[in-house]
Amino acid sequence: xxxxxxxxxxxxxxxxxxxxAEMVGVxxxxxxxxxxxxxxxxxxxxxxxxxxxxxxxxxxxxxxxxKKPGNLIPLYDNVASIGGINETGADMGGVTQPTEYIDTxxxxxxxxxxxxxxxxxxxxxxxxxxxxxxxVYDRELIIPGRDYVIETSEYRxxxxxxxxxxxxxxxxxxxxxxxxxxxxxxxxPFDIPWRAVQRISLVLGYVVKKNGGTMVFSNQKI
Numbered sequence: 001x002x003x004x005x006x007x008x009x010x011x012x013x014x015x016x017x018x019x020x021a022e023m024v025g026v027x028x029x030x031x032x033x034x035x036x037x038x039x040x041x042x043x044x045x046x047x048x049x050x051x052x053x054x055x056x057x058x059x060x061x062x063x064x065x066x067k068k069p070g071n072l073i074p075l076y077d078n079v080a081s082i083g084g085i086n087e088t089g090a091d092m093g094g095v096t097q098p099t100e101y102i103d104t105x106x107x108x109x110x111x112x113x114x115x116x117x118x119x120x121x122x123x124x125x126x127x128x129x130x131x132x133x134x135x136v137y138d139r140e141l142i143i144p145g146r147d148y149v150i151e152t153s154e155y156r157x158x159x160x161x162x163x164x165x166x167x168x169x170x171x172x173x174x175x176x177x178x179x180x181x182x183x184x185x186x187x188x189p190f191d192i193p194w195r196a197v198q199r200i201s202l203v204l205g206y207v208v209k210k211n212g213g214t215m216v217f218s219n220q221k222i
Contacts, residue, residue, distance in 0.1 A: 004048050006034045013051065013072065022112075023074065023101065024048065051101060072101045075114045075130070108132040108204045108218070115149070115156075117206070121174035121187040122147070122158050124219075129208045131158065133201035139194065142170070147203040147219060152196045158203065164191050 010020055017035075021028040024047055034040055040048065051072070104111050111132040118127045124147070125131065133149055136142060144162045150172065159172035174187035205218035 004040060004045065006031060006040075006048070009048065009051050020051075023051070023072065025074075047101070072103050073108075073111050073113055073132075075102045076116075104132060107207075108134075110134050111204055113201065114207075117158055119158075121176045122160075123175050125158065125203075125206055126208050129206040131206050132204045134204055135199065135201045139197075139200065142200070143202075149201045149203060150192060150197055151199040152192065153198065154196075162189075168195070169193050170197075 006020070010017065013020075015023075017031045018028045021031045024031070024044055026044070030038075102114060104114075112135045113133050114130050115133065117125050117129050117131045120127065131149065136148075142148070142161060146161065147158060148161050149156060149158050150161075150170075157172060160175060162171045162173060164170045169191045171189050171191050173189045174185075176187050178186045180186060203219055208217075
């Protein structure tokens with residue numbers, strides 16, 4: 001028998017088997033099997049225990065206090081995006097297991113994940129900040145001129161995306177317009193073939209710590 005009640009986690013958080021599966025990184029069938037008593041791998045215990053202990057925020061409504069499910073998303077604090085592919089210093093491996101889950105509350109209701117960002121080629125994002133992301137599953141819905149985190153087998157970058165030289169490519173632009181002495185851009189745009197893109201996520205905004213407080217900045221147009 002499992003010492004973790006999967007159904008209790010879902011009920012407390014107000015989520016479906018599909019959502020829990022997405023949060024833990026398994027298939028919905030696996031979650032269904034866990035609820036039926038199948039053994040939970042040790043690698044998933046820490047994540048599930050964290051969710052079990054997670055308190056959902058409360059709000060007053062209808063004269064009675066009730067629970068309002070937050071927006072729990074995985075934080076991959078051991079991986080990072082960078083502004084340019086020549087910068088180093090962060091683990092640029094593919095996304096694997098989340099470090100923890102964070103509740104974005106009303107800040108980024110549509111976020112699906114969060115990661116660290118490093119580098120100076122995207123002036124909007126301070127190095128070391130946390131980016132709130134929304135994964136885009138239908139690539140036809142990519143919006144030119146918006147900022148995205150693009151993951152390939154070789155690197156993970158944060159860039160402003162425009163249409164590429166043809167339908168098989170996208171062009172990644174930096175917002176830092178610094179140049180060398182001869183006038184050439186330090187952070188030049190470059191093409192990425194769609195076939196090399198393993199995952200692409202819209203940047204919803206970012207979070208930084210300033211003067212002991214948390215500052216939240218949104219990319220969404222109001």
